[in-house]
Amino acid sequence: MKRLAVHLAFGGATLVFAAVALFDLATLQHAHAVARAVSAVSAKGAQPQSLDDAAQVRLARAVVSSKAGDYAGAQKLYDSVLVQDNDAALQTAALFDLANMSLRQAAGPDAGGPVRSLPLLEQAKERYRSALRLTPDDWDARYNLERALWLAPEGQTSDEERDYKHQATVKARGAQSEDLP
Template sequence: MKTRTIHWIFAVLALACIAALGQALLAQRTAAAFNQTLADPQPSDGVSPAAMLSRGVRLAAAGDVSAAQHAFQLALQQGDAASRRMARYNLGNLHLRQALAMRRGDVEAVPLVELAKQYYRQVLAEEPLHPDARYNLERALWLQPESVTWRSVKDKAEARERRVTASRIEPGELP
């Protein structure tokens, strides 16, 4: 092989490495800008639904329920199907946590549990195998059972057994 050919091969390889480095730097800059958007505590125009979901989760953990609900509603309006599903799931969690924080049997907790059940059912309508939404819907149904017309004595006995079994379950944290 001639020296000139070897020099050209190294030059092409060097250019390929420089192009790969440039692409990696651009991806890193984009990721840093997205992370900054997620960390920004103040909403602004043009914020992505993922940033609104992240902000809503952070606000809910801090105890700011109304701001978290607003962030989830924005993500619900602006997002794609997956973002809307996550916003519904998080809204259900928000309402269920509010209901669990109230005293058991409190009349004000009933609408919150019903809203949580509605959001979980919407998530399950889109993704029937969503395990966390299934579990949380079941917990909401334990808190606020729905009225059922019994078709037979056997159905009533099975429901009574389920109710007794469910009452033995220790309250746990939502997923």
Template sequence: MIASGFPAARRPGLRPIWLRLRSPLLLVLPGLLAAAALGAVALAWRDIAANRTIAALEAGKDAAVASGALPEVLLARIRFLARRERFEEAEPLTDALDRRGPARLRGEARRVLGDARLRQAFGRLEAGDLEKAGPLVVLAREAYRRALTLRPDDWDAKYNLDVASRLVRDFPERGRTEGEEMPADPRKIWTDIPGQPRGLP
């Protein structure tokens, strides 16, 4: 190969670049590490507070929960309210869970609300109040159907949907014409429910 006679161009090494960047990096790095540490502490504190709230609600102690809370906390509050039939308070939390929660938790919330509605309906049936029991059964059925779209493998929701559907089918008032009185016999309704003739979901 014939030499050109020109000296090879000198390539700048990495050392001068590193020397120029080292000072700013040394100034910024501690701040970044401190911010990361504070973020980790904040997340840990949030999880501790969430676990305390969930434990309190599961123990039956009322605890306020904002709509921006973690999905697990929202579900715990919905369970608490459903057990006490405070459905109006549960609605905004259910909406918040629908916006941000995973399908598993959203489906469980719907099943919990369906169970509460069905328990209400059973109470009305025991009292012979079929007129008020009917809409509750319909609401329970809708909740179970929604739960199953989110969690198709939820056996409890499937079973309770079947119970609610049989209750709607076997209501004595279905065969009543307008203006015709028909004696209510809640015991007759229970006989067609398989497995638990007088139980709860």
């Protein structure tokens, strides 16, 4: 009886490990298929074979374009993923990558100063918020949103802006009081 129980336990464990191995094999084959599609699209300009692969391929191409510095091309690819695909995971990934791209542009050496970097930071914050609306438990998006808010806080005016507003108010009041008889 003991021997039968040991054999059944061993057989059950073997089946579980075989199922896990088959799942990993299927995942690996899918990853290889996506990689082949990406290389085919980038090498030949060929179209992907199925719509399911198309969104993943566009997302992968957008990541490559973004890392290469082709922000306009990456923007178009990310937008196509957001518009044409209804998969929440792919949309969240696209929004997260778009926000990261905006954050990299704002913090990069060719940012162009605060005049150009502030709108990019605002874009990044809005995209992180959109990604969090789709997937509220995405801690990477939360952390990056916090970093973007740290770089460009909302609802606060600088000391120079407050002084300028105060001076304008004082001058306006003085001008109005002198005009009265």
